[in-house]
Amino acid sequence: xxxxxxxxVAESLDAWFGSIHAVHGISLPVPEGSVVAIIGPSGCGKSTxxxxxxxxxxxxxxxxxxxxxxxxxxxxxxxxxxxxxxxKHIGMVFQRPTPFPTMSIRDNVAAGLRVMDGHVSxxxxxxxxxxxxxxxxxxxxxxxxxxxxxxxxSGGQQQRLCIARALATSPRVxxxxxxxxxxxxxxxxxxxxxxxxxxxxxxxxxVTHNMQQAARISDRxxxxxxxxxxxxxxxxxxxxxxxxxxxEAYITGRFG
Amino acid sequence: xxxxxxxxxxxxxxQRAVSERARKGLGRRRAVNGVMLVVLATAAVVTxxxxxxxxxxxxxxxxxxxxxxxxxxxxxPVGEAGGGMANAIVGTLIVIGLAxxxxxxxxxxAGLYLAENRGAWLANSVRFLSDxxxxxxxxxxxxxxxxFLVRPVGxxxxxxxxxxxxxxxxxxxxxxxxEMVRTVPASLREAALAxxxxxxxTGLTIVLRTASAGIVTGVLVSLAxxxxxxxxxxxxxxxxxFWSTSITQPIAALPLQIFNYAISPYDDWHxxxxxxxxxxxxLILVISIVARVATRARFDTGSGD
Numbered sequence: 416x417x418x419x420x421x422x423x424v425a426e427s428l429d430a431w432f433g434s435i436h437a438v439h440g441i442s443l444p445v446p447e448g449s450v451v452a453i454i455g456p457s458g459c460g461k462s463t464x465x466x467x468x469x470x471x472x473x474x475x476x477x478x479x480x481x482x483x484x485x486x487x488x489x490x491x492x493x494x495x496x497x498x499x500x501x502x503k504h505i506g507m508v509f510q511r512p513t514p515f516p517t518m519s520i521r522d523n524v525a526a527g528l529r530v531m532d533g534h535v536s537x538x539x540x541x542x543x544x545x546x547x548x549x550x551x552x553x554x555x556x557x558x559x560x561x562x563x564x565x566x567x568x569s570g571g572q573q574q575r576l577c578i579a580r581a582l583a584t585s586p587r588v589x590x591x592x593x594x595x596x597x598x599x600x601x602x603x604x605x606x607x608x609x610x611x612x613x614x615x616x617x618x619x620x621x622v623t624h625n626m627q628q629a630a631r632i633s634d635r636x637x638x639x640x641x642x643x644x645x646x647x648x649x650x651x652x653x654x655x656x657x658x659x660x661x662x663e664a665y666i667t668g669r670f671g
Numbered sequence: 672x673x674x675x676x677x678x679x680x681x682x683x684x685x686q687r688a689v690s691e692r693a694r695k696g697l698g699r700r701r702a703v704n705g706v707m708l709v710v711l712a713t714a715a716v717v718t719x720x721x722x723x724x725x726x727x728x729x730x731x732x733x734x735x736x737x738x739x740x741x742x743x744x745x746x747x748p749v750g751e752a753g754g755g756m757a758n759a760i761v762g763t764l765i766v767i768g769l770a771x772x773x774x775x776x777x778x779x780x781a782g783l784y785l786a787e788n789r790g791a792w793l794a795n796s797v798r799f800l801s802d803x804x805x806x807x808x809x810x811x812x813x814x815x816x817x818x819f820l821v822r823p824v825g826x827x828x829x830x831x832x833x834x835x836x837x838x839x840x841x842x843x844x845x846x847x848x849x850e851m852v853r854t855v856p857a858s859l860r861e862a863a864l865a866x867x868x869x870x871x872x873t874g875l876t877i878v879l880r881t882a883s884a885g886i887v888t889g890v891l892v893s894l895a896x897x898x899x900x901x902x903x904x905x906x907x908x909x910x911x912x913f914w915s916t917s918i919t920q921p922i923a924a925l926p927l928q929i930f931n932y933a934i935s936p937y938d939d940w941h942x943x944x945x946x947x948x949x950x951x952x953x954l955i956l957v958i959s960i961v962a963r964v965a966t967r968a969r970f971d972t973g974s975g976d
Contacts, residue, residue, distance in 0.1 A: 474864055503867035513862035517880045527866040580866070 419446035422618040423468065423505075423588050428482035430463050430472055437463045439642040440482065445588070450610060450619045452629035452650065455639035456670065461622045464639065465590050468620065469505040470498035486587065503531065506581030510593040512573030514565035514580075521561040523576055524548060527584040543583050550616075551579035552609050571602020578609060582617070589613070591621040595628065607632050626666055630654050638662045729952060733945035741946055746912060746928070749937055756947050758914050762829070762923035763954070765916060766908055767898050769833020774840030775890060781841065782848020782886075783874055798849070801842035812839055813903035821907055829915075829922035832908030836897040843896070847889025851882035884965060891962035895955045901926035925951045 423445040430438035438460040445451050453461045466472040467480050470491060483490045491501045506527075514523050524544045528535045535543070544561070548554040553575045557568070565576055574594060581589055591610070595603040610619060610632045623629050629636050630650060637647040638659075646659045657663045664670060682690070740755045747754030781797065788794045816835035821827055855878050863873040879886070904910070910927035911920070925947050932944035 469865060471861065471865055474861070499867050499869050502865055507865035509858060509862065509865075511858055513856075513858045515859065515862070515877060515881070517883070526863075530867050530869075530872065577862070584866070 419449065421445065422447040422487065423620075424485045425464070425468065426483040426485065428464065428467055428480065428484065430460070430467050430481075431477075431479040432463075432475065433477040437642055438467065441639075441644045443637055443644060443647060445618060445620060446634075447618055448615045449634040450614050450621065450632055452633035452636045453620065453622045453639055454624075454626055454629050454636060454665075455645075456665070457624075458641075459639040460642040461639045462592055465507075465592055465620060465622050468588070468590055469502050469507055471502070471507065473498065499530075503527070503584060504586055505588045505590060506584065506586035507590040507592065508574070508577045508581055508594050510596045512570060512577050512597070514568070514573050514576050516564070516566050518565060519562045520557050520565050520568070520576065523565045524579050524583050526580055531584060544579075547579040547583035548576075550582050550613065551575045552605065552612070553579055569602070571598050571605055574598060574602065574606055575609065578606070582613075586617070588618045588620065591619060593622055593624055596624060603628075626654075638665060640665070726952070729945060729949040733942070733947075733949035736942040736946035737949060741943075741950075745914060746943075749935075749940070752939065754943070756923075756925065756928055756943065756950070758911065759923040759925045759928040759947065760950065761916060762908070762911065763898065763925045763951075765829055765918065765922060766832045766836060766904070766924050767894060769830060769918060770836035770840055770897055771890075771894065773834055773837030774844060774893070777837075778841040778844025778890070778893075779848050779879070779886060781845040783852055783879060785845060785849040786852035787874060787878075798846075801845050805842040805846070807839075808902075809839060809900050810902035810905075813906035816903060817906035827907060827909035827921040829908050829918040829920065832904050832922065832924065833918070835903040835907045836900060839897050839900065839903070840890075840893040843893035844886075844890055847893075848882070848886050851885035851889065852878055854885070855881045887965045888962045891958050891965065895958040895962070898955055898958065899926055899951055901930050905930075925954075 421444045425441055425443045427440040427442055428438060429436065429440050441464060443451075443464075453465065455461050463472060467482075468484055470480075472478045472480055480492065483492060485491075486501070486504065490496070491498075515526060518526065521541075521544050524547050525540050528540055528543060545554060545558075548557060553572060556572060557563075557576075560567075565573065568576060574597075578589075578591075578594070595606050598606065607628060610621065613619060614632075614634070621629075621633065633650045635647060636650045636653045638645045638653065638657075638661075640661055646653065646657060646662045648658070653662065654666055657666060740753055741757075742755060742760060743757050744753065744755035745758055746756065781801070785794050785798055812835050816831050816838070820831035820834055824831075859877055859881060860873055863877040864870070868877065904924050904927050908924050908927065909921040910931060911923040915922050929944045929947040929951065932940040932947065935941070
């Protein structure tokens, strides 16, 4: 890990919903190209933490954040930083697939390009759409019907479409918020396979309910409990020899 | 088999009494059900009866006067046979076009604001007041338009008529837009924001487009409602016996022409009034049908997932 650059680092990050303190001063470095999984029981603040990393938490009316998040050394919470610009560099995929229903498959993938700085020509767009769909392992299934409605796809395909949409703008970090929670086992497998393939290329932080999933696809795993970061370690180490008794209790299924 | 064993057992007296009561109760329930069904079906038929009756009557009275000339010719002076309402048909299209140009952007904008700023005091007041405005008698709207748009200028105009009708459309469009925008899942908004869309762009390109089918329906329904309005136009567009397409001049409109002809003492004009009413209702019917078609999905691949 020491030879890897740190892509993203959260430094004593706190987050609130109104008066509810959901995330307690969490610090977490994320090495470039790695997959970091965040696990923990429902309501432990893992999704909220994730949403602080691309300044989405503050879009909730009562949401408030303090602390720093450094993306390639630059604090995204600096006063001069535009949250919209931050989100262009940090892609996000949600629990439920969110294809834009009025757009075709192609336009869905290209949706993020339309708000990028500088003009992207039609040909460039086509090339980017194809490469994003290939990287999301969806190209072969949709190449003959790029003009069809994105809603015509299955749930798993829709989720991979959303990943393609996030990848199309070449984000520096990809945030996945329980991306397989609403998918069937086969689709879950295809998304997991995709995360494994993107490893090394894209820095990925994935929140998951599913410990086996974290074990299968991540390099490092962080265990959250009641707003605290209990432990973060290389995935194998965390699951085989957790240093904190609470982590052990959780991964052995004593609560959850 | 246990089922067979149960069946061979003789039912007790109590069980027999219960099933006997159930049989009697079933008969009564069936009867009540039948009666209620007839009552409700009658109510449903009565709902559309006026439309059927009106259409039938209009066709009977007006169809004979409907010919090509009705659509292409100007009104003739009293006593001369024939003549049409070309100016009123074009006038109505111009006035409702103006009403759309004014009512659509304001109504949709207001609806988007109401939906996106739920709970804000301004949104709550605007929502309440627009409901009040929705119930405002159209003649009151006409008087106001006359006071503020006709009197200062010194003469009636198509524009003032368009503004009066547009103002009537705004609350309807705003409320439909609000309802439709609310049905757009918050997850779509989040997805757009997460892609780096600004809030205004999310509203315009993602939320409004997703809700567009419903909004189009609402706009067309409100258009159909104001297309037949007469009272506001009496004070604003005023009507015109001559050909005019100028939006700064008084302009003919179907409802006005129908009104003028119907209260006249001439049989020729009465017949034309019936024909005009038939055309007006046909226009509204067409708008309503377009509204229905517009709600269909825009992709032919189906919307299921």
